[in-house]
Amino acid sequence: xxxxxxxxxxxxxxxxxxxxxxxxxxxxxxxxxxxxxxxxxxxxxxxxxxxxxxxxxxxxxxxxxxxxxxxxxxxxxxxxxxxxxxxxxxxxxxxxxxxxxxxxxxxxxxxxxxxxxxxxxxxxxxxxxxxxxxxxxxxxxxxxxxxxxxxxxxxxxxxxxxxxxxxxxxxxxxxxxxxxxxxxxxxxxxxxxxxxxxxxxxxxxxxxxxxxxxxxxxxxxxxxxxxxxxxxxxxxxxxxxxxxxxxx
Amino acid sequence: xxxxxxxxxxxxxxxxxxxxxxxxxxxxxxxxxxxxxxxxxxxxxxxxxxxxxxxxxxxxxxxxxxxxxxxxxxxxxxxxxxxxxxxxxxxxxxxxxxxxxxxxxxxxxxxxxxxxxxxxxxxxxxxxxxxxxxxxxxxxxxxxxxxxxxxxxxxxxxxxxxxxxxxxxxxxxxxxxxxxxxxxxxxxxxxxxxxxxxxxxxxxxxxxxxxxxxxxxxxxxxxxxxxxxxxxxxxxxxxxxxxxxxxxxxxxxxxxxxxxxxxxxxxxxxxxxxxxxxxxxxxxxxxxxxxxxxxxxxxxxxxxxxxxxxxxxxxxxxxxxxxxxxxxxxxxxxxxxxxxxxxxxxxxxxxxxxxxxxxxxxxxxxxxxxxxxxxxxxxxxxx
Numbered sequence: 125x126x127x128x129x130x131x132x133x134x135x136x137x138x139x140x141x142x143x144x145x146x147x148x149x150x151x152x153x154x155x156x157x158x159x160x161x162x163x164x165x166x167x168x169x170x171x172x173x174x175x176x177x178x179x180x181x182x183x184x185x186x187x188x189x190x191x192x193x194x195x196x197x198x199x200x201x202x203x204x205x206x207x208x209x210x211x212x213x214x215x216x217x218x219x220x221x222x223x224x225x226x227x228x229x230x231x232x233x234x235x236x237x238x239x240x241x242x243x244x245x246x247x248x249x250x251x252x253x254x255x256x257x258x259x260x261x262x263x264x265x266x267x268x269x270x271x272x273x274x275x276x277x278x279x280x281x282x283x284x285x286x287x288x289x290x291x292x293x294x295x296x297x298x299x300x301x302x303x304x305x306x307x308x309x310x311x312x313x314x315x316x317x318x319x320x321x322x323x324x325x326x327x328x329x330x331x332x333x334x335x336x337x338x339x340x341x342x343x344x345x346x347x348x349x350x351x352x353x354x355x356x357x358x359x360x361x362x363x364x365x366x367x368x369x370x371x372x
Numbered sequence: 373x374x375x376x377x378x379x380x381x382x383x384x385x386x387x388x389x390x391x392x393x394x395x396x397x398x399x400x401x402x403x404x405x406x407x408x409x410x411x412x413x414x415x416x417x418x419x420x421x422x423x424x425x426x427x428x429x430x431x432x433x434x435x436x437x438x439x440x441x442x443x444x445x446x447x448x449x450x451x452x453x454x455x456x457x458x459x460x461x462x463x464x465x466x467x468x469x470x471x472x473x474x475x476x477x478x479x480x481x482x483x484x485x486x487x488x489x490x491x492x493x494x495x496x497x498x499x500x501x502x503x504x505x506x507x508x509x510x511x512x513x514x515x516x517x518x519x520x521x522x523x524x525x526x527x528x529x530x531x532x533x534x535x536x537x538x539x540x541x542x543x544x545x546x547x548x549x550x551x552x553x554x555x556x557x558x559x560x561x562x563x564x565x566x567x568x569x570x571x572x573x574x575x576x577x578x579x580x581x582x583x584x585x586x587x588x589x590x591x592x593x594x595x596x597x598x599x600x601x602x603x604x605x606x607x608x609x610x611x612x613x614x615x616x617x618x619x620x621x622x623x624x625x626x627x628x629x630x631x632x633x634x635x636x637x638x639x640x641x642x643x644x645x646x647x648x649x650x651x652x653x654x655x656x657x658x659x660x661x662x663x664x665x666x667x668x669x670x671x672x673x674x675x676x677x678x679x680x681x682x683x684x685x686x687x688x689x690x691x692x693x694x695x696x697x698x699x700x701x702x703x704x705x706x707x708x709x710x711x712x713x714x715x716x717x718x719x720x721x722x723x724x725x726x727x728x729x730x731x732x733x734x735x736x737x738x739x740x741x742x743x744x745x746x747x748x749x750x751x752x753x754x755x
Contacts, residue, residue: 176594201596212587214384216391221384228380229595257391273591 129154129281129312130175135184137170137336144170146336148184155310157303159317159327159344163364167336168316169209172283175314176206189281202230205279209286209316211270215259219250219269222258223276230277237276244272247302264295271299281312288322300326320357330356334364373604377597381605382612388579389613395578398571399613404624422518423452423471425462430481437485437529438477444525451521466506467718468726469710472514474506475522481541488530488540498540505545510559510717519545561630562712563686565642566705568617569650570681572610576657577670584753585667603746607654614650618643632716641722642715645708645734652704652738656681658745662752681705704737 177197227237685705711730
């Protein structure tokens with residue numbers, strides 16, 4: 125077993141009368157592809173925001189790459205890449221310029237930016253459109269650009285918050301292949317998704333959280349076997365119920 | 373602070389300005405279109421009074437005619453007389469905008485008056501006297517209103533009716549004769565420089581709220597970019613935009629005939645004033661972005677800061693009531709326009725007291741507003 129690169133201990137986050145994350149304990153190994161699953165409002169994004177240093181926890185602590193996310197936020201930010209849930213790109217910049225900007229924000233050299241940019245654009249099928257303004261991209265292309273913006277600086281740890289949402293099956297499979305390649309490069313990946321087949325196909329382990337609490341943890345196959353069902357989606361429904369949830 | 377990040381973010385902001393038609397229009401075209409639409413300065417409301425500096429060199433012999441003239445001028449209640457011992461002191465106050473005109477009564481004024489009284493119908497027996505009048509070239513009202521008033525008073529003390537043209541006194545309007553005839557454009561030019569930059573408030577407010585709405589602010593925060601680097605890039609970007617605006621407005625005014633008789637250093641100083649002023653507009657933009665929840669709301673709210681700056685501190689404000697002009701002293705644009713008027717139109721030196729004082733006030737005002745903007749925005753929305 126590899127040493128853990130992300131350590132979460134007794135992490136709690138409360139917003140007035142709502143507890144978004146409650147006493148969460150979790151360790152994620154270096155090179156692991158970990159799926160963080162849960163219904164809407166379960167606390168997935170809040171957990172990621174805490175790990176990125178964007179949100180302060182109410183109590184507990186977390187380390188990313190051996191750095192305390194509260195005390196050494198700057199060092200954490202140098203290690204991580206985050207693909208946010210919403211498509212966050214500058215529409216008036218071209219795809220190439222968006223990547224160049226974020227490369228510069230990560231203090232990459234010009235040559236390094238060029239090499240990584242070319243590789244990422246080619247890998248996600250955006251090379252032909254690299255010099256077009258991002259506002260002209262289709263929805264799927266914007267989502268792919270959104271993903272590679274998080275990876276331009278070749279981060280050791282990647283947080284991918286629903287990276288394949290609103291993608292067609294072709295784009296989704298291209299992204300899956302890309303994520304698998306990242307894993308081969310020994311990157312640690314934390315993936316949140318509502319597509320259970322995606323988690324089942326990609327993740328080494330998944331953690332299911334609901335109402336801010338971790339309610340299941342383990343490799344998808346083990347969980348399927350443990351609950352005596354045929355797929356991860358059934359595990360998920362068994363654990364979280366069929367009631368429709370809304371984001372809080 | 374890493375220069376690489378600041379340059380990257382500044383370049384991004386400049387590209388946005390160039391590539392987004394709405395931003396491009398608001399920043400560069402709207403001020404020019406607006407200024408053209410106004411065309412000339414407004415005309416004003418209340419009965420004005422004009423401060424006139426008087427340098428009396430008249431010997432007062434054989435009768436004290438200059439005293440008669442000064443009493444007649446004072447009795448109009450339109451003119452507020454201020455006596456100077458020498459022309460230099462009076463010219464200094466004129467260049468600083470403290471008085472609107474300097475009238476120099478010649479040493480032979482009384483003699484001239486006596487020769488007229490002795491033979492009012494024999495022009496060949498008169499000794500002619502020239503009264504020099506220097507006008508505030510920064511005031512359209514002063515240049516248009518003061519000469520006819522003084523001419524009327526001169527006519528009245530000779531006891532002539534308005535219809536009789538002949539008089540031993542010649543009023544020589546120094547500023548108009550020596551330099552050039554100022555146009556309406558000359559008078560509104562300083563305010564136009566200031567005006568152009570004011571709309572940065574709206575741009576900054578929209579930019580920050582939009583980036584917040586579309587998740588870009590959060591995305592930037594996840595990178596190692598520090599708040600200081602981010603804010604520096606924003607301030608630098610908007611200073612560059614303000615500089616380009618000022619250059620465009622100047623080029624447009626130059627093409628229309630605006631030719632201030634000043635040196636290169638004074639031009640450079642004028643642009644520095646505009647740059648300083650842009651800091652307050654970034655500050656007001658940040659305050660707006662703090663209050664506004666959406667970019668649409670930011671556009672509307674920005675007018676809370678745009679309109680006072682526009683109406684009280686640019687060429688628009690010159691024709692407002694005296695109370696509005698007092699209110700103008702609480703907006704930074706007033707001091708920018710005043711300093712530019714002193715430099716461009718009154719011929720004041722950069723080191724003159726009025727320009728230095730205006731610059732000091734602008735600096736304090738603008739840095740303070742920027743600081744308040746950054747602190748407020750940082751408090752409610754982490755940068």
